[in-house]
Amino acid sequence: MDIQNYINGNFQNPIQNNWIDNYNPSNGAIYSQIPNSTTEDVEEAYKAAKIAFKQWCTTTLEERSRIMLKISELIEANLDRLAEAESKDNGKPVALAKMIDIPRASSNFRFFANALTQFASESHESVGQNAINYTLRQPIGVVGCISPWNLPLYLFSWKIAPAIAAGNCVVAKPSEVTPMTAYLLGELCNEAGLPKGVLNIVHGLGTTTGQAIVEHPGIKAISFTGGTATGAHIAKVAAPMFKKLSLELGGKNPNIIFADCDYDDMLKTTVRSSFANQGQICLCGSRIFIEESIYEKFKVDFVERIKTLKVGHPSEADTKVGALVSKPHLEKVMRYIDIAKEEGGTVLCGGNKVTVEGYENGYYLEPTVIEVPTDDCRVNQEEIFGPVVTIMPFKTEDEVLQMANKVKYGLSATLWTNDLKRTMRMTKQLEAGIVWVNTWLMRDLRTPFGGVKNSGVGREGGFEALRFFTEAKNVCIKY
Numbered sequence: 292m293d294i295q296n297y298i299n300g301n302f303q304n305p306i307q308n309n310w311i312d313n314y315n316p317s318n319g320a321i322y323s324q325i326p327n328s329t330t331e332d333v334e335e336a337y338k339a340a341k342i343a344f345k346q347w348c349t350t351t352l353e354e355r356s357r358i359m360l361k362i363s364e365l366i367e368a369n370l371d372r373l374a375e376a377e378s379k380d381n382g383k384p385v386a387l388a389k390m391i392d393i394p395r396a397s398s399n400f401r402f403f404a405n406a407l408t409q410f411a412s413e414s415h416e417s418v419g420q421n422a423i424n425y426t427l428r429q430p431i432g433v434v435g436c437i438s439p440w441n442l443p444l445y446l447f448s449w450k451i452a453p454a455i456a457a458g459n460c461v462v463a464k465p466s467e468v469t470p471m472t473a474y475l476l477g478e479l480c481n482e483a484g485l486p487k488g489v490l491n492i493v494h495g496l497g498t499t500t501g502q503a504i505v506e507h508p509g510i511k512a513i514s515f516t517g518g519t520a521t522g523a524h525i526a527k528v529a530a531p532m533f534k535k536l537s538l539e540l541g542g543k544n545p546n547i548i549f550a551d552c553d554y555d556d557m558l559k560t561t562v563r564s565s566f567a568n569q570g571q572i573c574l575c576g577s578r579i580f581i582e583e584s585i586y587e588k589f590k591v592d593f594v595e596r597i598k599t600l601k602v603g604h605p606s607e608a609d610t611k612v613g614a615l616v617s618k619p620h621l622e623k624v625m626r627y628i629d630i631a632k633e634e635g636g637t638v639l640c641g642g643n644k645v646t647v648e649g650y651e652n653g654y655y656l657e658p659t660v661i662e663v664p665t666d667d668c669r670v671n672q673e674e675i676f677g678p679v680v681t682i683m684p685f686k687t688e689d690e691v692l693q694m695a696n697k698v699k700y701g702l703s704a705t706l707w708t709n710d711l712k713r714t715m716r717m718t719k720q721l722e723a724g725i726v727w728v729n730t731w732l733m734r735d736l737r738t739p740f741g742g743v744k745n746s747g748v749g750r751e752g753g754f755e756a757l758r759f760f761t762e763a764k765n766v767c768i769k770y
């Protein structure tokens with residue numbers, strides 16, 4: 292099935308008729324074509340969005356909410372179809388897409404359909420001056436949403452839902468590596484009665500289509516999730532136009548394990564925080580630091596568990612690790628395993644490409660655990676974004692805090708301890724936008740989400756997202 296752009300409620304080919312191959316990572320075969328849209332397609336999408344904005348920004352909150360709830364229901368009703376499409380495009384296990392990706396995409400629309408009815412602004416009475424100030428929160432107009440390949444519909448909808456909830460119209464681009472569910476979302480939006488032009492989806496490469504969105508002078512805000520280098524480039528292009536920017540970028544997150552933790556719970560969750568989605572989540576805890584007294588025990592137990600994870604075709608129910616998203620990405624991750632060895636690391640398990648019978652050209656890799664001699668090595672400093680974690684022991688709280696913070700990233704951190712005072716001390720000092728204590732990836736969509744340092748700028752989630760997608764205007768009335 293070939294993918295088309297979704298502009299003004301219609302499905303259409305790219306104006307220049309340029310196409311890109313779309314690969315199925317589970318078998319390495321090309322299975323569809325996607326548009327490589329140019330500035331002309333983006334301009335058409337922008338014009339449709341601009342016209343739609345006139346109506347959408349005055350559409351009642353009840354009506355916006357009703358349509359968004361309908362989209363959420365339709366995503367739920369199409370769970371199987373969307374999960375299978377996501378898996379085929381991305382390589383992730385179908386079971387994971389059914390349990391996490393697609394339900395979360397549905398929740399994103401439901402959450403913001405409800406949140407928009409609760410969003411309120413402030414007023415300030417200027418006592419003694421007979422004046423009152425109130426803040427209007429007005430939609431920005433046409434906004435751009437650019438999303439990555441690791442959690443395709445999950446992150447695409449995480450941006451689009453608050454943008455349209457706040458009354459904006461959108462020009463959106465999913466990753467060219469995983470465009471399928473975004474394409475299918477267009478159909479569901481039409482079925483739900485979303486007015487034409489409120490959401491426009493243009494497909495293509497980052498350097499052509501993405502760049503055209505970021506450069507468009509009429510697109511006043513950009514919400515982006517992806518690699519840090521791309522985020523830096525986008526910031527450079529957008530800054531002279533004074534665009535609002537929300538950048539959710541990479542991570543190199545510490546998973547800090549103290550001896551007083553609930554061990555079994557920690558072990559089970561650490562398997563997940565290391566290898567869920569083939570380790571391709573920006574929140575994965577890729578640097579595991581273990582208190583010295585339990586280091587040897589952890590090492591044995593962890594490796595034993597990891598060896599039981601089945602690497603296999605994404606459609607098999609017992610597959611725990613599917614295919615990596617693309618051949619270049621597989622090669623990048625494997626290169627890091629070589630670098631680890633060159634730097635004196637010891638591969639405790641994994642490290643090899645896996646050949647899955649019947650799918651010999653798929654991009655499969657064993658989940659890999661590397662014991663590193665020092666925290667300064669490249670595999671502990673650079674984002675790998677695959678099924679590779681490092682482990683090393685620590686002696687003291689100060690030492691581990693220093694190592695945890697000694698990277699250029701600051702997205703999330705996980706802490707395993709039952710010591711309340713230590714928890715309070717460390718959560719304050721960890722340089723991260725999100726700290727999980729005795730859990731991982733427990734999400735409440737009302738909470739602020741984002742990173743510090745090279746992990747990004749701005750916060751999404753809850754009212755933070757609705758604030759990002761609106762401009763605050765103060766009105767001062769003297770009486």
Ligand SMILES: NC(=O)C1=CN([C@@H]2O[C@H](COP(=O)(O)OP(=O)(O)OC[C@H]3O[C@@H](n4cnc5c(N)ncnc54)[C@H](O)[C@@H]3O)[C@@H](O)[C@H]2O)C=CC1
Nearest residue numbers: 438439465466496497498501502517518521540541573676
């Ligand atoms: N969520 C995260 O934190 C993610 C991190 N990454 C990291 O980034 C590395 C590179 O992965 P990529 O797929 O190349 O990510 P990327 O950052 O290039 O892609 C993310 C999105 O940005 C778009 N894009 C790329 N260049 C653009 C430009 N000049 N202007 C506007 N949009 C642009 C892409 O088409 C895609 O939709 C990964 O190996 C991983 O380390 C990748 C994806 C997600």
Ligand SMILES: O=C(O)/C=C/C=C(\O)C(=O)O
Nearest residue numbers: 441516539572573574734
């Ligand atoms: O919002 C979430 O629950 C997860 C977000 C994950 C990313 O932004 C990512 O992996 O890039």
